Amino acid sequence: MFTPTVLAASLLKDPMLLFLSGLALLVLFFWYFATDVEIRKRNIGTILIIGTCVLCALAIYPPKENLKGGINLVGGFSYTLQVQPKIDEDTGKPIPLTPDDLKQAKSIIEKRLNALGTTEMEVVEQGTDKILVQIPGVAAEDAPGVRKTLDQVAKLELRRVNQDGFKQDGPGNLTLAERIFKREAPRMPGYTAYEYKQTHEDIERTSYVLLTNRAALTGKDVQEAWPNNQMGKVAVSIRLTSAGEDKMINLTKDMKEGQDSIAVLLDNEVLTAPVVQKVPLGRDFEITGQSNLEEARSLSNALKNPLENPMRIINDREISPKLGATVVKQGMWSGIVGLSITALFVLIYYRTAGIVALFGLAVNGLMVFGGMALFNFTFSLPGIAGMILTIGMAVDANVLIYERLREELAAGKSLKTAISAAYDKAFSAIFDSNITSLITAIILFWVGSGSIKGFAVTLTIGLLSSMFSAILVTRVLFRWANDLKLLKRLTFLDLIKSTKWDFLSKAKLSYVISGILIAASVGAVAYRGESSLGVDFTGGSILTFQLDDKHLDPHEVETAVAKVETAKLASVQSEKSITGELLTIRCAEGDAPKIEAALREAFPLLAEKRMSGDNEVYAIAANVEGVSASLGSDFMKESLLALGLGLIGILIYITLRFEFSFALGGFVALLHDVVLSAGIVILLGSELSLIHVGALLTIAGYSINDTIVIFDRIRESLKSSEETDVKELMNEAINATLSRTILTSLTTIVTVAIIAIFGGAALKDFAIMILIGLVIGTYSSIFIASPVVLWWSQRKGGSLRKEVLRTTLAESDIHATP
Known part of the structure; x- marks a missing residue:
């Protein structure tokens, strides 16, 4: 069944x-x-x-x-990784870490765990050598697998096998490679002995190989890696770059077929050491030895994103939902x-x-x-x-x-x-x-x-x-x-009657109003400076209390923190680790001492003291560490780049489907809505955070949707009517869509307003910004976008109707019978 x-x-x-x-x-x-x-x-x-x-x-x-929720909604696991220094191959000494090493490690971790952007994980730099990774919805049984993915450096190397290492001599008929590995024979200059474990039909066999110290190829030479499963044989297919192909040819061109071998090492362990059957080898080869397809998939993902610096997991915790x-x-x-x-x-x-x-x-x-x-x-x-x-x-x-x-x-x-x-x-x-x-x-x-x-x-x-x-x-x-003859007639309410308002005559007034608001917004940003950005963008500190088996309600802590005069809004999070419960507060740099003092005064549990030698100290210690922005300058650049490219994409599409005059009107209105929405939020005293980014993206989408609907009606009127006064036709088109504009805006505003009122403090900022954006977007579609279209088309004595009729795609609109 x-x-x-x-x-x-x-x-x-x-x-x-x-x-x-x-x-x-x-x-x-x-x-x-x-x-x-x-x-x-x-x-x-x-x-x-x-x-x-x-x-x-x-x-x-x-x-x-x-249905998977983000870490704000369902909690998950947190991992603290310590980035290790690279080792100089010539001197054997560690190379000091640089900020670029930390950024590279952060980028690779994001790609490994979230290549498609399907998981709302958070990866931030912490201090000078640590990375904090928070992953939502990770079950306890899945945590070890995530840990393995994070721990894997994926340092791929191909090295030539020295055939002398297989010679048997000395006591017990051990091979030279085994004797060197076990330090029963002196090291051979330029070579290192490795242990090589092979499994065949569930029987593990250990042998030893002698390899050159310098790798002929590394992970940097890998262009692509993917898992495959042919005839029950699991492997990872590797495709090299052009430079990697040249290195592979140089490595194998002098080898003897059926005799010489190449060893493939991953993180300094020999995965396979096959005998070369064809020389020279080229761009593609396989790595075998994986027990299942999932292991091959994990390995291929790691090979595509190799870490230049090893990492060590120094802490993992189960974290509660932030909200x-x-x-x-x-x-x-x-x-x-x-x-x-x-x-x-x-x-x-x-x-x-x-x-x-x-x-x-x-x-x-x-x-x-x-x-x-x-x-x-x-x-x-x-x-x-x-x-x-x-x-x-x-x-x-x-x-x-x-x-x-x-x-x-x-x-x-x-x-x-x-x-x-x-x-x-x-x-x-x-x-x-x-x-x-x-x-x-x-x-x-x-x-x-x-x-x-x-x-x-x-x-x-x-x-x-x-x-x-x-x-x-x-x-x-x-x-x-x-x-089925079930529908004989349709009746609707008609609360919004037909209108004949002259919207376009109010263009100058709307420009003045918008100009004043934009100037005030820009002035507010300039005046407040970095204080207009939340900790998500600027970074700051993490204040941690190790509670062990004790507990504090995060919402009560949030209430206490909100009473402290801080440079920026702080966020509270409850976490669990193997040592017990932790309470962490992310705040602006310099706010941690004030928050710590306020919390110790508000909660007797944090105020308890004990003797440590001759000194009296707090029973529950507090630890403060610097933390990078969860969004940071890179995120800010990505956001602006994405928005800019989106505006250009919309400009091109509207130009093709309508005409450049319409494209310019839509572009100006969208830019107007995004700038003004963010500016008004800052004018009201709020800080821009991750929640506001989501709201701004929502506003941008809603605004262009509203504008396009009006543009479509204007275009239809220009093509079908014989009226010569283009301004009059545009006013008629705007009036014709007014009922739709009001109805749609009102239904969405009601939904968002209820979220703002009853959705709790965490969603309040998000909902308020969308409410502001909805009002501004509705206003701009009528009073900004359409007047810009008319102004641009008439600036040199042109005719908007002629432009529309001349546009090829406008004359052959997409028609489909739904």
Whole structure:
């Protein structure tokens, strides 16, 4: 009997079955858009929806195992690594560590553990020779495997085997290599003896080889490494660089086939020492000796990211969620309440059509969670930001379609014709707005790291699922309702009446208002300087109390810390190690003494003292260490680079799909929203932190989505109307989309406002910044983006209509029958 667990495991753990399932759904997807037969379209769409929902449900089940939370939400493990100095091959003496050695080790650890950006881990430099690694959701039984990955230097070397080492002489007929290894014979200049362990049919055999001291090839010569399993033989395939290939040819060209050998060493241990069967060897070779495919995969990942400096794990700890179970519950319940209010509004406002929209949103949510589970992605605060954005865009897509449907019904069309026309006309706006956000997400994933990648991953999955649910799912439901005669008419509430406001005449006033706010924001940043950035960006100190078997409530500690006048906001975290419980506070450099004094005064446990010799000391000692920024200058550069490239990508796409005037308007509005949102937060006295980065990315995505919808309507009006006054046409287009703009903004604002009020202190900063961004984004789409489009098109006596009609892609818009 197939239970859901067994079915899910059999499908998701078999790569071929999973691939075939995905391929079948992809074929159905393209078949759906390729056919023009309504009944066939309806049936294919139904199978596609059911298949997608089943696959996502199986990926999620059971949710406790398959939905992974970030370290802020679920806790995990913390490892403290000490970077060891390299040894000079000529003198044998250690080479002093440099800051670059620490940065290289940090970078390699991130790549090994999080190559795809699927895990919201944190890697920070600590002191002059330590690296702190925090990994979410690591179970106790998985911790040793992570430890092994961290501990592995992956120093790969290829050395020539001296055949004299196999000669047997002396007592016991030992080989020369074995006698040298056991120090029963003097060392041979230029050579070192190594132990070589081989396992065959579960029988381990130890032999000895004599190798040259200098490696012919090293890990720097490896271009690519990957695991393979052919005919039950597990190995790691290696491909060398061009320089590595030359070194391999030089090493093997004078060797004798079937006689000479090459030894492959990893971290100074001989993995294999095969006899050369063909000379000279070239660019590709294999390393054998792994017991299973997982071991080969781990080795290949390490070989692709070799450490130049060895590392030693000096501490590992189990850490509690930074936000705590209470805060997580608050966030979840406030989100559920906010979404429920949004759903209720959609249901009341759009009535029967609202039921269809809610079904589409439910499928959208299932696909987001299913996609995250299917690819083992991690939910974090920035990831949740991506979810909020995609839910907002999914609601927006439905509002776009329904407001178009209202117009078509008002024009006297039959219900079936009106539904078809509404989907057809709304498609380009939905497509363009989602594609621009998708461009941003892809660039963020490509350029960013850590939390930025987490946001990009969630946003990408959400965008694809929202387009699927809004365009395909709801359309198929309407087809069934029409074909089964279940839907004879549709009625909507009409609270936002048609308007004829002259928005573009307010351009100068809006420029003045925005200019004043931007100047004030820039002034606030200049005045506050580094104090406008949180510890995430600037680094600081970690204050640690070793509590052993005692306990302090982290939330009570947070309350006590909040009362201390500090240079920057501090964060509190509870951790567990083999020695017991620890309490750590990350704070600005110089704040640690004040926080320590305040906590010892607030908690009797920390105030207890004992005698140490003739001196009285605190029973619970405090340790202070400098710590690098968890984001730091590199993260800041990555964020700015990702945002800059995203803006350029959007500029290019809008230029191709619309015209450069529109691209410039969207670019200016997006830059305006990001700068102003961050500036107002700083003006209000807050510090920019990791949470704010997620919020800014959300605002950028939401802003461009709103702007594109208005641009699409303006372009449509310019192409279809004979009106000569372009300014008047643009005003009409903005007024036509005003109801959609207000409805979408209000539903999203209500959801975020509830999170800000009831979501707890940890989510308050995040929600407040998004609220500010939503208001600014809605304002800029109307009062900044559109006036810039008009100004640029008219600056040399040009005509926006002619530009639109002249644009090739604008004349051949993407049309698809959903």
